[in-house]
Amino acid sequence: MRRRPGNGRWTLSALAAVTAVIALISPEARAAASWLGLHPHPPRLDLILAAAPVIQVHIAGAVVALAIGTVLMIGVKGTGLHKALGWGWVAAMALTAVSSLFIRQINHGAFSFIHLLSGWTIVALPMAIYAIKRGKVAAHRRTMTGLFVGGLIIAGLLTFLPGRLMWTVFLG
Template identity: 35%
Template sequence: MLVATHAFAASVAVGLGAVQLFRPTKGDRVHRVAGRVWVLLMLHVAVTSFWIRDLRPGQLSWLHVLSVVTLVTVTLGLTSAWRGRIEAHRRQMRGSWLGLVGAGIGASAVPDRLLPQLVVTRPLGALAALLAVVVGTVLVLLLARVLPEPRPGRRRPAPRSSGA
């Protein structure tokens, strides 16, 4: 069950992160709500990875190093946004998403892992899982559109100027 929630969260985070990165509008309600969900998904993926040791049974692998990096960069990305350092926020979140995509490709490329086996042995199950990921991503985006705006007193500070 842990591997299933890990894979589902990672897959939704890939889709949601792509939407976040390629949407032309940043900083609006949809971006903030979807971003909060994305951060929770990323934290779940990073933390649960420490209990998944399929690549090297009983030991940590390169994917676990990436999990530590993810915990750091996602945290830095959040604090950068809170402090109005938007360019740093962009770099850190983009890097976290690219790391997630790279880890997904790396983990899926190993033939005896669960995902490649699922696609070969149970293609309908793999298709159903893909559909669940798409539906999960769309639901988050729809939810982000209908949630009310935050209270005025909870606005983030304006971005700081980088000049003198």
């Protein structure tokens, strides 16, 4: 099933993101952020380079999945490009989910709540592929959208909590 891109949602989201970036550049916005305990600064990529290799692989997989996933969500569905990028997204998401199972510093070596999203991703990716191979487009769409939003966006936002690596890289 083919779908025409966008009904304005993505344009509005992009506009909000650009506005937020511009707002952080202004001295007033930076003063307000500082008052809230936020200290936005250019990303400290040296912290990522100093992290364990499994964390670097995890971040790389997540960044690739975010880039490909955004293109897939915006673009026309069912095309050859969608299918090719879709396989790349599945591989990046699988790499991200599996690598996360080896990252357990946050919970004293035990699994944390966020690992539930990883487990769900590992189970749901094959389910979504099975659905589309059987012609169940709606089930495929629901599962993939859920993985993009829950398994990638929400899990990614959780990495920006105080004390986590991404917090330190961008805000700490």
